[in-house]
Amino acid sequence: MPLLSLQNITKDFPGVRALSDVSLDVQAGEVHALVGENGAGKSTLIKIIAGVWTHGSYDGRMLLDGCEVSFHSVRESENSEIRIIHQELSLVNQMTVAENIFLGDEPRRLGCIDYTAMRRGAQQALATLHSSVRPDQRVAELTIGEQQIVEIAKALSKRARVLVLDEPTAALPEKDVENLLSLIRDLRAQGLGIVYISHKLNEVFDIADTVTVLRNGTRVSQYTREGFDARQIVRDMIGRSLETVFPELKPPQAQSLLLLDHVTLPHPDYPDKDILSDVSLSCSTGEVVGIAGLRGSGRTALLSLLFGVFKGAHRGQVRYGDAAYRPASPADAIRRGIALVTEDRKRYGLISTADVRENLCIASLRQFCTHGVIDHARTNAGCARYVEQLNIKTPSIEFPAQNLSGGNQQKVILGRFLMNQPKLLLLDDPTRGIDVGAKYEIYRFIHTLAQQGMGIIFVSSELPEVLGVCHKIVVLHSGKMRTEFGHGEKTEEEVLALAAGV
Structure with a gap:
């Protein structure tokens, strides 16, 4: 008997059918992956499980342990030991990590909140995720990856039999991804039913026992582990065959647009520490330059420097066009024809x-x-x-x-x-958390912009993207430049080793 069963679910919005006769079974001790393009119906299905779309607003049945359930609120779903971790974070920035983890479920002693017990429980939840985040830190002080870890700890601190994870690794550093996947395996061994939603198919194939594919609100296929076929699953997701994941690269133009010559960026709070150290790179018109590196390597800081966030506080020379470039603010950078799309x-x-x-x-x-x-x-x-x-x-x-x-x-x-x-476009993880079809469209548009003469600096957490999209790649580690190479000159394994400092 399935732990959770969705039977013939149909959900309509004005003018559009979001789900059409979708059925899904989740077994205890199973990781059931749900994949599909954005807009395929995954989020709508999650909201039905979570009680956001209440019983009566959709057709079909939902069963828990073989008994039909009808949720009229999120609280009713949570009381049935179902927990959802959404793709977009829902933390309160001005509260501490511990307060966020226990928000709405604070431990009490003599009628008052027991902050000692709260901090202790938060520390235990964070330690389970092998996180160095402190319970007393304010969420606003954390990186996106650290905030995602807190979101996961918040869900895991509450007892759950069904856990729905919506893009849980979208903002996580690689080492935390491995920790999370290991934790999911442990939870599976404990008998939890886990619904895992991710656009990262390598993670799906690593962790899932079953994969269900949604497209345009319908269930088009389902695979068990022994039948996983990556190319077929991608075809099922987008409804067509992609002959190549990345569009063909056209040669860049010869005119120099951007030049960094031995640039060092001091840390604003620690003068004896550098965020970037002795970095040199160039970008011509029509060229896509990739920045590869792990989180904390300085890749986002490099884009921020070029966009005027650091108010020209660097050492070394930056030239943009035919003149020295030291932007006083983001507004100054925008006036000069530079745009930044943040992560x-x-x-x-x-x-x-x-x-x-x-x-x-x-x-x-x-x-x-x-x-x-x-x-x-x-x-x-x-x-x-x-x-x-x-x-x-x-x-x-x-x-x-x-x-x-x-x-x-x-x-x-x-x-x-x-x-x-703009003349220069700075892209910081532009495809984070979006599906394979939308990624392909963005890759194609990036190349179209390059062919029109725009210079592009491309940062991504997904190394295959950097290697596939860019004319040349610069590898950063701890703020220092490890190497620069052209398209196709190094393997993913070689670049990962350089980014890790090996």
């Missing part, structure tokens, strides 16, 4: 309360103004053009941006900065 689209990218049009044009309103008044017809036309060019799947430009899939949200953020027509 955290929720915190620094998407305006969740705004629609698609407002998100697209917010950084370029001046070009749509006449005598200080916004020309809405021109704004609508400009936004519609980028919706078409980037293949943003949205009912209209007035559609709430927060309701788009992750891949389409990322395209909106990319479109926002492209509307300023």
Whole structure:
């Protein structure tokens, strides 16, 4: 008997069917992976399990231990020992790690919150994940990867028989990914039923016992471990065959756009420590330069330096175009034709309360103004053009941006900065947490921009992306440059060893 069974689930929204007759069984002691493009219906299915979409708002049945259940709230789902870890973090930045882990379930003594017990319990949960995060740290002080670890610890601190993990490793460093996968194996051995959602198919094949593929709201296939076929699963996900994962690279142009010559960036809080040390690289017009390195290697700091975040506090020479370049602020960088797409689209990218049009044009309103008044017809036309060019799947430009899939949200953020027509585009993990089909579209668009003469600095946590998308790659380790090489000159294993300092 399945621990959790979803039978013939159908869910409609105005004008669209999100799920159509989807069935799914999760056994105790099983990792059941759910894969599909963004918009395939995975998030809707999770919300039904979580009680967000309540009983009666969908057709079909949900059974727990063979007994039909009908959740009318998230609390009812949690009381049935079902826990969800969502892709987008839901932590309170101004609270401590311990307070976040026990939020809503605080240990009490004599009617008051027992902070000693709370810190002790938080430390135990974090130690299970082999994390160095301290219970008394404020969440706002943590990196994205550390915040993800806290989110996972929060779920695991509460007893659960069914655990749903939605892209749990999207922001984790490689060593923490391995720790998490090891922990999931332990939880499986303890009899938990685990639903694992990830766009990283290598993780899926490593951890899953069963894989179910959704496409356009329907279940198109299901595989057990002995029948895993990576190419077939990708075809099932996107409904077509990809002859190659990465588009063909065209040679870059010869004109120099950016030059870093022995650049060192001191740490703003520790003068005797450098974030970047003696880094040299160049980028020509039409060239895609990849930055490979583990988290903390200095790759994001390099982009921040170029975008003016550090207010020109570096040593060494940076030349942009024909002149020395030392930006005083991000606004200064934008005026000079440089754009940055950050790794955290929720915190620094998407305006969740705004629609698609407002998100697209917010950084370029001046070009749509006449005598200080916004020309809405021109704004609508400009936004519609980028919706078409980037293949943003949205009912209209007035559609709430927060309701788009992750891949389409990322395209909106990319479109926002492209509307300023930059000469140099800085991309920090632009495909984090999006599906294989949306990734391919972004790769293709990056190459289109390069062919039009734009210079691109590309940072990614996924090494195959860096090797496949870029004309040349620079490897960083602990803020220092290890090597530079051209497309196809090194294997993934060789680059990983360099990035790890081996």
